[in-house]
Amino acid sequence: MKRLTDWGRVAAPALLGAALLGALPALAQQTTGVPGSPEATTTIDGKQLPPPDPKFGGVIKDDALQSKPWWAPRVTPPKSAPNVLLIITDDSGFGMPGAFGGVIPTPTMDAIAKEGLSYTRMFSTALCSPTRAALITGRNHHSVGFGVISEQSTGFPGYNSIIPKEKATIGRILLDNGYSTAWFGKDHNTPAFAASQVGPFDQWPTGMGFEYFYGFVGGDANQWEPNLFRNTTQIYPFKGQEGQWNLITAMADDAIDYITRIHQTDPSKPIFIKYAPGATHAPHHPTKEWVDKISAMHLFDDGYEKLRERIFANQKKLGIVPQDATLTPWPKDILKPWDELSPEAKKLFIRQVEVFAAYAAYSDHEIGRVIQQFQDLGKLDNTLVIYINGDNGTSAEGGPLGTPNEVAFFNGVSEMPVEEQMKFYDVWGTQYTYNHMSAGWSWAFDTPFDWFKQNASRLGGINQNMVVSWPARIKDKGGVRDQFMHVNDVAPTILEAAGIAEPEVVDGIKQVPMEGTSFLYTFDEKNAKAPSRHKLQYFEMMGQWALYDDGWLLSTKVNRAPWQAFGPANPDPLNNQVFQLYNLNENWNQTDDVAAKYPEKVAELRTKFIAEAKKYQVFPLDASVAARIVAPRPNITAGRTEFVYTRPMTGLPQGDSPFILDASYTFTADIDVPQDGGEGVIVTSGGRFGGYGFYLLKGKPVWLWNLVDLERIKWEGTEALTPGRHTVEFDFKYDGLGAGTLAFNNFSGLGRPGTGTLKVDGREVDSKQMPKTLPMILQWDESFDIGSDTLTGVNDADYKPPFPLTAKLNKLTIKIDRPQLSPADIKALEEAMKEKARAD
CATH class of the missing domain: 2.60.120.200 (Jelly Rolls)
Incomplete structure (x- = not known):
């Protein structure tokens, strides 16, 4: 049997195992063992977490010989509850992975697609930690304080980067229902002002229901020498191995060790893992082995416009994109056409993208090792794998020219001359760069859409893709699903798959119901073409916004490229907009603006957006970007001189x-x-x-x-x-x-x-x-x-x-x-x- 980690592999392994019962909504109580005995277990109704202590069921007399001991049963999930491996990569657009027409080898994602289902309409928020907050809570990003990243947080409920206690995470819910829970990789949901050893630690992964954390706190990390934590203790496993040790591999190693440790300790206990590699967020840090493999393939020699066309053709061949779809024109006003670049610029840009592609392929390979471990332990048949490609579209924060140092971009150096960057050519992607590629490649990797990460009104910023497998449950192998869904749908789906109820009270705090909609119904082939159950969804990021309403999409016209972060902001982002309207049922990739044809629809959807914005803490709208980075926050230095x-x-x-x-x-x-x-x-x-x-x-x-x-x-x-x-x-x-x-x-x-x-x-x-x-x-x-x-x-x-x-x-x-x-x-x-x- 070939393994998921084989280079260039497309076909999935044969996954064996008896089919389990279909997932059920909150099951009736299930118990095992003799009541009161040490081996007794029970499921819970899950309405109150943690569950109340049961009444003592034994007998107490004056002496132990006349008394009868009794042990409370261990809480376990329903017998059919699957292991869950929730994977989300970073800054990766729709056209990046092979399963969706991309040219970068992603054999693990391709294998999951072949064994399970491919989803073409999984939507993000357009930015990293807001997407991740919605993902782990089942709520909209403003609802849980993440209207923007924590480093831009402001003192309003929708923007303070604090997940409220009345909105418990999926990790906490599964933990109290008997799962082992772990988080590997990027944690960009701990407030930047609560990330020190002073704490508090309730907003760290270990305080949000994840028993084990191995990863970094913040938006990005040097993969060669990361700010790495095990739980809440900083560790330095790379010391003495600088330039050789890499977090992408080390994280997979640690996850494999964790999975094995839990299995060997209690083979019956299901595992929930959130697996969030730093790839492909800058800095792009693959190993030399992977850079050499990609360079030898010459995937990018003809430039980013030709790459875009090649990806688009692949997508049509796969049936991912409608045959009559067209591409929007190349944005010559902001991204210089390939043929107009100097030979030196072309050489630099090819180096930039080869390192990016190597980083993506390397990460997918290591994800394959983690999935393989479930198979090696005989657990993959009852493992729900959700592999989301990107927490937003591909990043353009390197600007039109790219940069050897992303920190320079965040300090206003958005277009470093090519000749200056060429000084870093030979070390691009090593520990001596904090590199980001040209935005021209980013535009291409968002094919068939346009624009980038940060752009919440364009599909290039928010339309991700996803593959899902669960061999014991999903029988429509290789199926494609086009229903609209949002990252806030993932937590409700996991709960329904596990047969676990959404809690009403956690730690004595009444919970706000999840705002997402389970997409478990799409696992059945009979529902392959069923209407989406997620009908209405707003989008907003730094003053750019949109509203999806059952196929219609109202969008604000993009008025700022992601690298244009330092100019004056739109003073009235609600009204000072050019509105665009698209019928995504007829115009799949947002190329035909029909706003002028349907002005009444524009007015209707604008009114609906305002209602959603009021409901989910989106107001006050704020179009500023860099200005919010230096805004005052309640950290431990506030007010001190x-x-x-x-x-x-x-x-x-x-x-x-x-x-x-x-x-x-x-x-x-x-x-x-x-x-x-x-x-x-x-x-x-x-x-x-x-x-x-x-x-x-x-x-x-x-x-x-x-x-x-x-x-x-x-x-x-x-x-x-x-x-x-x-x-x-x-x-x-x-x-x-x-x-x-x-x-x-x-x-x-x-x-x-x-x-x-x-x-x-x-x-x-x-x-x-x-x-x-x-x-x-x-x-x-x-x-x-x-x-x-x-x-x-x-x-x-x-x-x-x-x-x-x-x-x-x-x-x-x-x-x-x-x-x-x-x-x-x-x-x-x-x-x-x-x-x-x-x-x-």
């Missing part, structure tokens, strides 16, 4: 550490230098792709700013510190108005110049001006460290982590002076905005 540390400490995430961008600040370290001299990190935040470091190098004090790996500005003492006690200080005076200017959609106050001065024992030893500073973020997946450096260093030329401080740290004091807008500033900005509005 002084921080004092008296001993080494590492691993404080960016969202909970002192934020010094767009501000004046002073770092003062009181240290004792030993007789043989001092060396090592005093404090650092960020890493190789953007951040700062304060350290002793050969005894000399150094302050260094890493400006997104494009430039490094260094202040350095002239002499090594003598043994004994010293005070080293770095003082920075910022020349700007700060984040307050964002209230006026004006970024002129951010990333401004400033002057830094390095002092030793009160004496100035170096001073220089920075002509520009980082405006928005440091490297998100790196931490604030004192006394040593975790993960990557801010300057490879000076040191390699951990570079521990050999001097004794007595005290580190950080003082921050953030610019405040004066009444005159506010008046001037208001007048400037009025003048701009008049000019526009």
Whole structure:
């Protein structure tokens, strides 16, 4: 028997096993064993979680010999309840996987499609953590606080990135009904301001019903040296193996170990796993083996327009796309046609996409190893595999040219020149890049649709695809399903498949019913063409919005490309829109706008959108993007201007550490230098792709700013510190108005110049001006460290982590002076905005 992990495999393995009963809605109570005995088990009605303790059923006399012991039965799921492997990949559009016409080898997804069902109308929210919040809760993303990612959260219920207690996750429900539950990979649903060791941990996977977590917290991660956690403890298994160890493989290894451990401990206990690899979110970090395999295939030599046409033809051959469908024109106004690129640009872009494709193929291969383990243990027959391709469309956040460093994009460097990027050509995709490909490839990988991740009004941003297998239940092998469904439908489907009721109360808190609709009915061949049961669904992301109503789609015209994050935002995103209307029953891929023909339908659907928006916490609409990144949040630094540390400490995430961008600040370290001299990190935040470091190098004090790996500005003492006690200080005076200017959609106050001065024992030893500073973020997946450096260093030329401080740290004091807008500033900005509005 060939295995799922065989390269190039298309056919699925023969999956054996007796067919189980079809899934039922909440089954009648099932018990096993002698009541009161240690081996007794029972199912529960599931209305209250955790279930109330049963009444003691034994007999208690004065002495044990006259008494009868009794044990409460263990809670188990219904006998027919399947294992569930819920897979969701990242930033991957409809036209990426082979099962849906793509050219990148995805044999695991193809095998699941052949063994089970392919779904063409699985919809996302257009952005990563909002989709994932809807996925694990069965509710709309605004309903559970994830109108945007946590790093953009604001103080409104639909946008605060806090999943409410009255909306329990699928992990929690299955756990209390007797499942083992685990989460592997990306966790972008822990608030950025609650990700430190201070907690609270109720919004971490282990606090949301997942007994075991192995993965990273945040939107992206360096796959070579990730910010990796086991449960809530940071781990560093890659140390000593940098550039060889990769999280994509390590995560599969850990999942295989977990599955085996649970099986060997209790073979009867079903498992629920949420499996969320970092692929294919930037940085694109495959191994060299996979890059070489893809490069040898020459899949992309004729450019992104030809790739788009090839994918589209494949989709028609597969019957995925209607034969009469057409493509929208290539967007020449924002993406330069391939034939107009220079030879050097073509060479760079092909390298970018080959690394992306290798990352996708590599991830699919490792997913196959996890599925194979279920088969090797004899469990695959009763395992429900849900494999969703992408939490949104393909990302275009690298801009038209791509970038070797995504952190640069988030700081406004959206179009790095090709000649600058070519310096990274030979190391593209290795630990020395935080890379993203050209948006031209992203447009092609969203075929047959257009636009990208972030664009909630275009199918390229929200129309994913999915394959599902459950050998014991699904008999229509290789079937295709076109019913409309949304990621909030997945949790209700899993519950129905397991025969487990949705709870009414969890931890004493009355629950809000799930808002998704089970699609279990589509598993039966007789329902292959049945009407969708999910009739109405809104979409909204950063001021772009849409409404699906039983085949009709009202869309706002795209008014901002994803890389255009720093300009003024639409001040009235509800009304200041160009409305488009599509009949998806007749125009499958959103190419024929009929708004002018049906103005009454436009008005009707707009009214329905407003009703849905009010119902699900979508208001207030906010079209800002970058501005929300620096908005204040209730983290542990909120309102503080002084921080004092008296001993080494590492691993404080960016969202909970002192934020010094767009501000004046002073770092003062009181240290004792030993007789043989001092060396090592005093404090650092960020890493190789953007951040700062304060350290002793050969005894000399150094302050260094890493400006997104494009430039490094260094202040350095002239002499090594003598043994004994010293005070080293770095003082920075910022020349700007700060984040307050964002209230006026004006970024002129951010990333401004400033002057830094390095002092030793009160004496100035170096001073220089920075002509520009980082405006928005440091490297998100790196931490604030004192006394040593975790993960990557801010300057490879000076040191390699951990570079521990050999001097004794007595005290580190950080003082921050953030610019405040004066009444005159506010008046001037208001007048400037009025003048701009008049000019526009």
